[in-house]
Amino acid sequence: MRNQPKRADASRVRDSILERFHATRTLSRDLARGLNEADMTVQSMPDASPVKWHLAHTTWFFETFLLRDHVPGYRLFDERWPFLFNSYYEAEGARLARPERGLLTRPTVAELLAYRAHVDEALIDALPGLMDRHGDLAELGIQHEQQHQELLLTDLKHLFSRNPLGPAYAPPGDPGNSEDIPLRWIAGAEGLAAIGSDGLGFAFDNELPRHPSWLAPHALANRPVTNGEWIEFMADEGYASAALWLSDGWDWVRRETVHSPLYWRGHGRDWEHFTLAGWQPVDERAPVTHVSFYEADAFATWAGARLPTEQEWESAAQGQDPLGGIQLDRAGAVAPRAEAGAETGAETGVERINSLFGNVWEWTGSAYRPWPGYRTAAGAVGEYNGKFMSGQFVLKGGSCATPRGHARASYRNFFHPHQRWQFTGVRLARSL
């Protein structure tokens, strides 16, 4: 989890963390504005968590791993609450079963906001003294909360999508100048590449160690697959052609009767999709999103291509600025903007792979497994990433709902191959 800056000015780091701590904690609360008590409490499926739970769980994380563990004399806000807000840390003991998070009509939102305020206050007092020895945990807490900010939005979107009334979280953004970018293939580097975190900033433990990897000759598409291309795939019976699918994918398609990306309804070339701004027409030029790994893989097969490996993707991204992605300053304004696809072509350059960050998480063809020499952290935080290294695939980049500053080339996001309620999309690759 940790990767301490080697020669940085310690006080600047501390100030930066305090500032970002404040900004992150404030953003979480801002994201929940405009929601009522029920919107924040209901859980629409076991994979998703209530908004309220995200607000409390991120607070529990700070309270447990910083205040409880490292601030002498700190007393828990409520000793019954760790049972409620521990997510999956076995080392932290028994906890509420995941599918029951939505039963917590109490504590109320007001009580949870008081919890947040209490922990924030204690941390603001304690952080300066903790930075020397536990600055990595503070940084981890911030990164952790940023991850939950994205989940908060995707989980809320799922909840609203299940409501026949289709409520909106925010007004639709400006569809802007989404361009029609022709598909081009950009050759990637061949031979030995250095993969994994470069150690110049924060990295989760799963991004380490940096290590050599051999890349075969290949090319990546200059942009993600668009909704328009996906509609062609559907029109060509993509969802009904067994030959395109992995066996598990084909079972999934039939068992779940899948025939379009998640949140789509319509037919022919006439589709709309559910967004954080409610039901909206599908923009054919925007990147397709809410597709599973199985769908991504089948599409790639249909297109005569394949998914990139994680290493190919990361190698290509190493020269890019992850801040080019979309900023998530205020919830209402941002997420729908991304969903309307306005940013697709924002940085198109000549012969350059654009948009690796900030549109959609891009499925890779790489199973989520440890880098050579990977070691988990000691203690409960060692459960953060390592124990999930089976059955999932890596996604790279970041989406319209990823907080600004959270993305980087070595970042390893991961989900199960059937999951698609995140902002997941597809970039094609080819072997040369």
Added chain:
Amino acid sequence: MRNQPKRADASRVRDSILERFHATRTLSRDLARGLNEADMTVQSMPDASPVKWHLAHTTWFFETFLLRDHVPGYRLFDERWPFLFNSYYEAEGARLARPERGLLTRPTVAELLAYRAHVDEALIDALPGLMDRHGDLAELGIQHEQQHQELLLTDLKHLFSRNPLGPAYAPPGDPGNSEDIPLRWIAGAEGLAAIGSDGLGFAFDNELPRHPSWLAPHALANRPVTNGEWIEFMADEGYASAALWLSDGWDWVRRETVHSPLYWRGHGRDWEHFTLAGWQPVDERAPVTHVSFYEADAFATWAGARLPTEQEWESAAQGQDPLGGIQLDRAGAVAPRAEAGAETGAETGVERINSLFGNVWEWTGSAYRPWPGYRTAAGAVGEYNGKFMSGQFVLKGGSCATPRGHARASYRNFFHPHQRWQFTGVRLARSL
């Protein structure tokens, strides 16, 4: 569903209905006081519905079967809402799947209260003119809402029981003078009995027609089985003795690892149970409740007895005053009082079966099937009772959560044999 009074003064009936309409609608709303938006929205299991949904569904019932069907020019409050609030009426078309009622964070409670106000207003205008031809539907709407008042409380209790914090809906009532009443056997009538509604008041269609039935010699216990007796059953390995159980019941006990009534925790003679006032000690003199038919039957076998048939029970109850049951005037005050068992011996008389009404719904040994000559009503309301006549058992009497005035001897409540989140209890019977 209907059973129009034969020679009653029409205007008195009309006034009575208007008055009861008002009282019933008010009570539903009162029951929800003190709950927050989330408490009223979350659904804790498919069998249960959210408080908010009960408030809306009962309103939909009036809107649909009175205003829409019989008030020319009436316009639906919101034409999208019948899809949300139709419970199970196939004739009324497609509807939200039952397990998804808890996803409706919108419409908000405030919007639903506006819906209630709108429908109330329209009905208060329309009812006088409707009484002649549709008074039976108005009465049905009231009775229907009374049923949902009980469900509202039992569903809420289930929700709160699943919260590790064990929130309370209301303060505990006065445990009062619950007596230790010795068990006595009271011989019932033998030979031909008249079973079913006597036609002197409202009756659901399933209480009709009144018909002869032959009763074999039998006796009923003078009071329901108590918590103390149930603790003896548990101490005697009742839940571990296959010989006591119906085959389906034994499967259920093992599959669900059942070892006490629902909502109990503890061991030996030291038990507490979850009530609408939170966790409370079990009163050994109070009637046991929250037991399934399977448990009731196994207990009776263990006790060398059996469950009464519906006809035996109804015959015994025909001489009793159902108003002896507990009044549900205001939610907070009432339900916990009953749960603490204070009323057990309220009406003990010499050689008299007491408490047939108002403590716990009493499982009978009779499967819920139609009376000879039963006919369903025409139209959608014909689905009210008849289509549920398989797989369920009849319960008689009423509970602490049954609205005053709702109980009667011929009333046929029914649940599946494994269900026990209602206030269900046991009265023993014997063949002589």
Added chain:
Amino acid sequence: MRNQPKRADASRVRDSILERFHATRTLSRDLARGLNEADMTVQSMPDASPVKWHLAHTTWFFETFLLRDHVPGYRLFDERWPFLFNSYYEAEGARLARPERGLLTRPTVAELLAYRAHVDEALIDALPGLMDRHGDLAELGIQHEQQHQELLLTDLKHLFSRNPLGPAYAPPGDPGNSEDIPLRWIAGAEGLAAIGSDGLGFAFDNELPRHPSWLAPHALANRPVTNGEWIEFMADEGYASAALWLSDGWDWVRRETVHSPLYWRGHGRDWEHFTLAGWQPVDERAPVTHVSFYEADAFATWAGARLPTEQEWESAAQGQDPLGGIQLDRAGAVAPRAEAGAETGAETGVERINSLFGNVWEWTGSAYRPWPGYRTAAGAVGEYNGKFMSGQFVLKGGSCATPRGHARASYRNFFHPHQRWQFTGVRLARSL
């Protein structure tokens, strides 16, 4: 289980039992002729048992309840086998789970036939001495094996039906002179009727005690519903009309996508069904069979009628000769004959209800519950009937696969409302 003849000549009874013991044991073995080792071993669903298992279980029943319990010095044929061949007797201890009966490729059929021979020999020796005190158990063993003879055929039929090659157990019978009998309504007796075994022959415990029951005015159809009538029901969208169905039935129809009786394929008026003689055209004049209670009930509703109560049916049957049913002398010859429907009109009389026995088991509208005053037998055989008295419905009469001499008016067969792999059919009734 027992109902000893009161004044019968004891030696005649003994001779009769020995003779019937021999005949019954021989018939079971004969029913398995022509089947290969695999046909006799495979289990096609948890509800069904392998042929081989039926042969062994019926033998275990005699070995356990007669030889082991009442013949001093008897040693079990193989002490590991009771675990394999105990069906559901909790008092007899642990046993193979029901869905695993089909995993027993060993013991082989030859070993099981040796088991049968061993037990038969021991019983033929022991029976004369056992008759005085345990003649009822011997009779029970015979009746029990007769029940399994019917199950053996229906379970085998199910297995063969799941084989895409559609193998035949026996050649098709002579379709004979199945008549087109017009539907007539025959009024039943009203008022008090004596229901339950008359004590003049063997009866299972669940047929006792004989007791009075009050019959409301009603009529029964003179014959079972025919395949032709069922085809009309299908053509009239019977399986797609929610209003006809019990709620549980409608759930079942949609969950299982049911649109015809079990074993049917085709459309319009062009249907064939799988029989013990393989796929055969449906004879529209023959009684419909392999329908569930839910289907039977929906059909009756569609026809403007209802199912008879058990008491109505039994009262009508009390004057009839159950031997009028079809004889099951040799498997190959008999069952297909019945399935081809030849016997429908065999005994048609003027104004008489015919065919109550021997065509199809007739669903009644009565849930399977105990008669007033019912008592289970002591010991393990007390589990024979009583513990199944929830969740099932009573069927009366007997089918083409019921052994001759096994049927009687008071006989109570019972199955769950969705089950239909037995030869189950429908007779209509009406309230007058």
Added chain:
Amino acid sequence: MRNQPKRADASRVRDSILERFHATRTLSRDLARGLNEADMTVQSMPDASPVKWHLAHTTWFFETFLLRDHVPGYRLFDERWPFLFNSYYEAEGARLARPERGLLTRPTVAELLAYRAHVDEALIDALPGLMDRHGDLAELGIQHEQQHQELLLTDLKHLFSRNPLGPAYAPPGDPGNSEDIPLRWIAGAEGLAAIGSDGLGFAFDNELPRHPSWLAPHALANRPVTNGEWIEFMADEGYASAALWLSDGWDWVRRETVHSPLYWRGHGRDWEHFTLAGWQPVDERAPVTHVSFYEADAFATWAGARLPTEQEWESAAQGQDPLGGIQLDRAGAVAPRAEAGAETGAETGVERINSLFGNVWEWTGSAYRPWPGYRTAAGAVGEYNGKFMSGQFVLKGGSCATPRGHARASYRNFFHPHQRWQFTGVRLARSL
């Protein structure tokens, strides 16, 4: 699938294939000797197939892809059988659902042997003429049947293990001189390695193309983990320590209540396991087998090690003779010998990794995904391997049940991480 020998003498290849075709077809039939019709028909779980089905499916493979596709005028033995014996080839159309393979009591074994003879005869006629253009398909058919020989044994073992009588397929082998080999770590090659088939013999499509891969510094254990070591893991609460397990593995352990390898029973140091020779004592010096990937991974974590990557394993194996594995000449003799563990130390050399082949399939830490540049074959045989490249892990080497001559360093076996009815074991690795 194909990798045609480049400069081999064509007639020698042809003769070799004809000879191996004959040997392989004969061995399959020999493996089934001693089994009765039912042993060969029953299916004990959806993952497993009946012996009979393996015999037929391998025949269908030859009939379809050689005779039907490439022998003009060939007529199918039975045109209904491709529906029965197609395994998973979507391009070959509809087929029997996998869990229903055990319902096929017909065709009989005798009919299937006639099918085998018919196809063998046709192929022996046709093969010489087919070798030039379709020799790769003939080779594929042989390799395919060899794979099913191993499955036939593991599936049969599973069936027999579910029988409470614990039948034996063959007599126990000679436990021999299984040695107690101390664990040593052998450093592997570092840097660039050539991975994938070297093109000198047959290879499945998934072994291609050969490609460079960078190996980090590492060491492999000189032998597989033994039963004795596994018993230590169990004694140290390995199955109860969440911290050792992948999250999915921990869910699996609790859901399935796993506490030992499959087929084990006992406690402490006193264990026996079910083998093809029935229940036998566990030999602590023999390699552990029948463990899942999850167990293998947890064990490695407990041991302070990890699983090898596929590339590490393959690199180490490239210098080894796969024929050192155990020969499967006759079923009865061989499999139990291996299961008794006699061969563990057969080839121990100084500082050499021994036994990479022929004991147990060794789980690697590599997810089963395509090699860079992988291409599926055209047509139905393209479904052979490629469509399974999600959700599974690679196993390398071979087991006691792998036919002699079938193993090679580049071979990629694959199963889901919870599966363990194959002869699966563990070799430890470490990063240096």
